[in-house]
Amino acid sequence: MSSASLENAFAVLRENDRGTYTVPTKGLYPFQWNWDSCLTALGLAAISQDRAWTEIETLFEHQWPDGMVPQIVFHVPSDTYFPGPDIWQTNRPTPTSGITQPAVAGFAVRRLFDRAQDRHTDRAMAETRSRALLHKIDAWHAWFYRNRDPHGEGLVAILHPWEAGRDNSVDWDEALAQVPTSGITPYRRRDTDHANPAHRPTDAQYDAFVWLVEHFRRLGWDNSLLHDASPFRVVDPAFNAILIRSCADLAAVAEALGEKTLAQRNRAWAQRSLDALDALWHVSSQRYQGFNRATGERIDSRSIGGLLPILAAIPPARAAAIAGQIAAMGEQMHFLVPSHDPGAPGYEAQRYWRGPIWLITNFLIENGLRQAGQTEVADRIVRSSLDLIEKSGFAEYYEPQTGAALGGGRFTWTAAMVIEFLTRR
Ligand code: GLC
Numbered sequence: 001m002s003s004a005s006l007e008n009a010f011a012v013l014r015e016n017d018r019g020t021y022t023v024p025t026k027g028l029y030p031f032q033w034n035w036d037s038c039l040t041a042l043g044l045a046a047i048s049q050d051r052a053w054t055e056i057e058t059l060f061e062h063q064w065p066d067g068m069v070p071q072i073v074f075h076v077p078s079d080t081y082f083p084g085p086d087i088w089q090t091n092r093p094t095p096t097s098g099i100t101q102p103a104v105a106g107f108a109v110r111r112l113f114d115r116a117q118d119r120h121t122d123r124a125m126a127e128t129r130s131r132a133l134l135h136k137i138d139a140w141h142a143w144f145y146r147n148r149d150p151h152g153e154g155l156v157a158i159l160h161p162w163e164a165g166r167d168n169s170v171d172w173d174e175a176l177a178q179v180p181t182s183g184i185t186p187y188r189r190r191d192t193d194h195a196n197p198a199h200r201p202t203d204a205q206y207d208a209f210v211w212l213v214e215h216f217r218r219l220g221w222d223n224s225l226l227h228d229a230s231p232f233r234v235v236d237p238a239f240n241a242i243l244i245r246s247c248a249d250l251a252a253v254a255e256a257l258g259e260k261t262l263a264q265r266n267r268a269w270a271q272r273s274l275d276a277l278d279a280l281w282h283v284s285s286q287r288y289q290g291f292n293r294a295t296g297e298r299i300d301s302r303s304i305g306g307l308l309p310i311l312a313a314i315p316p317a318r319a320a321a322i323a324g325q326i327a328a329m330g331e332q333m334h335f336l337v338p339s340h341d342p343g344a345p346g347y348e349a350q351r352y353w354r355g356p357i358w359l360i361t362n363f364l365i366e367n368g369l370r371q372a373g374q375t376e377v378a379d380r381i382v383r384s385s386l387d388l389i390e391k392s393g394f395a396e397y398y399e400p401q402t403g404a405a406l407g408g409g410r411f412t413w414t415a416a417m418v419i420e421f422l423t424r425r
Pocket of ligand 1: 024029033035167
């Protein structure tokens, strides 16, 4: 049997299923992660639509009163992960971290909603459950624009690299260098007990990650204060594009359910941010580039963050240019899509988000390319993704030239994306 089979992917999901939520992989990540769960729900739907809805509902049960949906929910204690609840100290009934992650929930809910159209029972369930989720996701979107775009520029900022979900991307290097690291409480990393340190963020990066957490903690996790008080505030094109797409997708579901006001509000957010995003197009590198909002400097980095905006309804010429950039990387590398351009400064083939391939970003880019009619490159990404599984199993991420497995193994969202690729064909 082929490794890249539905049966094998289902087995990974079952192993990491904790009943009402999944963990990304045991040991390395023993809790519920925000965007992992939303994307994993898409794979779960092939097993049980009921279970898929539950995955997202469980996450939203831990939404903060101000609307934020946290990056991690610490459902049960575990000492295999740092930083745990004792470091975050967010004072929530079930402990959570104090930052957020890419807003894929709106996108995921629309996909679940659309796929439930075949059978009457699935459709009825999708209507009830998405109707309840709509308002929670809308509150999260409102939270973003209120707290992460407090000066009304149309784009939201991340205040911690972990919020982007691309923890150690080259994109953050300069902004992170401006974060102090003195005075942090001594700590011991746990990630390097489970994965090769050469494939993970550096200790210097971890010091800055921890400084930011302690800084926000001193400010009592008051989201109305954090943006202006953070030395790290970065406008990332990928993060914004995901939010834009989710606003548009949420609006579509809301329209189908007759929730007009909610739909209009989300369409307006999407349009306004899409207009603002366009100013981030960078002609000479043929991709989007973010900027450091604390200094106003453009972030001159050739990462996947500049290509992921394909997920939003960007102009066709820009989509074609992005497809061209990906095809060009395909000339250099065996597999697609490296998280950083292999010919660009900062590229490291094995270090986490500085070069390796991740199946979730492959899936999001592929989705955007198809939406833009760029089917050839989209098909190539699907083939590449399945070849990686065939060669190296359900890893956390992969080396772009050799296809070697890196990071954690038996990875939940990797399996979920394989299910998406296989069931849609
Ligand atoms: C790492 C990834 C992040 C993911 C988390 C759990 O921190 O960078 O994107 O959500 O692991 O898998």
